[in-house]
Amino acid sequence: MTQKVEIVRKILDSNDRLAAENQKRLDAHQILGINIMASPGAGKTSFLLKTIERLPTSIGLGVIEGDTAPVTIDSDKIAERGIPAVQINTGGECHLDAVMTEMALDQLPLETLDLVVIENVGNLICPAAFALGTHKNILIASIPEGDDKPYKYTNMYKGVDVLILNKIDLLPYIEFRKDYFRQGVEALNPGLISFEVSSKTGEGFDNWMEWLVKEIEKVKSA
């Protein structure tokens, strides 16, 4: 058991070192990197597509799409919009890591970009342990998932910088105790920056886009 723990620690250490290098590389290009994590079907791709719609055209965006199977459903949707997108097939692994991120960054035209969005593998457990080198780690929760998720997936809720509560258009049809959800989040990650949105109707995107553009500007002027 001790040996297993030791090996896991070394893997995570070396991942952290490479993640720090990825971040330096983004910084050198004055690019904001964000890592979007969520349960399968929380709406990562729809959220990203709505964000793209609202993004000022002056901002250069690149996207890295993580999947466990060799499907290009998500990256095709992004590429259709003329945005450089790289697909990573993890070959069954349940998360992206810093090595995969480095290889994907190699394929993006970094000199033309201001923002790199990484869509992690749909999973509320594994991705929490692996830093990629992004400046902000973002969790998308969604109304149909239920209000008890912060109590069950504590490592994920603890480790993120921003929480998006998606699919609020479904609130009339689903029992979701916002107070209970918020209490769970607050206990793990006090003062966490949060946005409530609907990627379907666009509700709540003004606040999210304002925050995102400010963060891009911060990296530019750093």
Add this chain to the structure above:
Amino acid sequence: MTQKVEIVRKILDSNDRLAAENQKRLDAHQILGINIMASPGAGKTSFLLKTIERLPTSIGLGVIEGDTAPVTIDSDKIAERGIPAVQINTGGECHLDAVMTEMALDQLPLETLDLVVIENVGNLICPAAFALGTHKNILIASIPEGDDKPYKYTNMYKGVDVLILNKIDLLPYIEFRKDYFRQGVEALNPGLISFEVSSKTGEGFDNWMEWLVKEIEKVKSA
């Protein structure tokens, strides 16, 4: 890399051996074992609670609840109904395995049971690789997750014996192309037994319960 693959193969081999022993133990007690897998928030616990409501009182049920954190939200809901329930906290691991199952079976009154339901950790990736020793592996998909999941989580959809499509009460509010979903499932797992249900309204439970009771009887008369 070869070494890593070799170690993973050995872990899976030894898991499979222990899973076979678990199944023998269930058979010896004429107990049907089912393993319920799903994405976080697909409604595993609500589905189980609705199944419990409909289950003939003559059938003895025991439940094993898998979670990655030491929360007892789900097992408490089951225990409230006077049903023997064991909680497994995986300590951050993204799936149950045959060893955890064996330890949980030790804590259930097997001589009084006809059915053991295992609620796996909410995850569409890791649980697919680890047999527990159950007779039937069941996947719960849900309408809000989206119709593209069979294309993305191929190992999970390939490996199950039964598919439950849950939350069909939300169909009026969510775009879900059933044909596209079904095509994806059929390509991976032709002729898969499927039930469409709403754990909220109870719709579709007659067919599911009929199937379940028949399977329990099969194990009894084997």
